[in-house]
Amino acid sequence: MxxxxxxxxxxxxxxxxxxxFSDSEPFIDWFFRERFSPDHSAVSIEDGRIVxxxxxxxxxxxxxxxxxxxxxxxxxxxxPAYEGHGHMGRxxxxxxxxxxxxxxxxxxxxxxxxxxxxxxxxxxxxxxxxFHIDDPGSLAAETCAVPLDLRNNExxxxxxxxxxxxxxxxxxxxxx
Numbered sequence: 528m529x530x531x532x533x534x535x536x537x538x539x540x541x542x543x544x545x546x547x548f549s550d551s552e553p554f555i556d557w558f559f560r561e562r563f564s565p566d567h568s569a570v571s572i573e574d575g576r577i578v579x580x581x582x583x584x585x586x587x588x589x590x591x592x593x594x595x596x597x598x599x600x601x602x603x604x605x606x607p608a609y610e611g612h613g614h615m616g617r618x619x620x621x622x623x624x625x626x627x628x629x630x631x632x633x634x635x636x637x638x639x640x641x642x643x644x645x646x647x648x649x650x651x652x653x654x655x656x657x658f659h660i661d662d663p664g665s666l667a668a669e670t671c672a673v674p675l676d677l678r679n680n681e682x683x684x685x686x687x688x689x690x691x692x693x694x695x696x697x698x699x700x701x702x703x
Contacts, residue, residue: 528573529569529570529571529572529617529618529621530570530572531566531568531569531570531625532565532566532580532582534565536570536577536580537559537563537565539577540559540563540568540577540580540582541555541559543606544558544559546606546607547605548604558601562584562601563584564582564584564585566585566629567583567584567585567598567629567630567631568580568581568583569581569621570618571605571614571617571618573609573612573614576606577606578605578606578609578614579604579605579606579609579614579618580603580605580618581600581602581618581619581622582600582601582602582603583598583599583601583622583626583631583634584598584599584601585598585631586598586599588633588635589692589693590633595632595633596630596631596633597631597633598626598629598630598635599634600634603615603619
């Protein structure tokens, strides 16, 4: 059975996320507290348990001069014992076919395994390179951050973001 996620699924999906991703406990706690959106996520159930899931959350994205409703896929995972049974493919088709009715005009994600998504008929829309900094402490702090009191500078930060992002497609349209 494939269906949209319910709030009562959150702990089981969180456990699957923990099993499949190497994220820290504080991040996982934050994600499932602040970003988990059952209305924008789907699961595959077999033998009475969630065996595959897609988690996404709603945002607005700028594409050229338009701001459109979007969902960002944050996690796609399957219980190892159920891999290769077609659960993710069916869950992805269900999700993609139904997310528009739930407010998503655009779906955005950064695939960890590009070949998996090409099997769903998805292809990259840009050439992208990812890099990892092994020792962020080696970067000079003054080149990486500007100390701000976020609570007292929200409007200035938002204005700066709008000035920066208005020239780029694919930027999240943020609000206070």
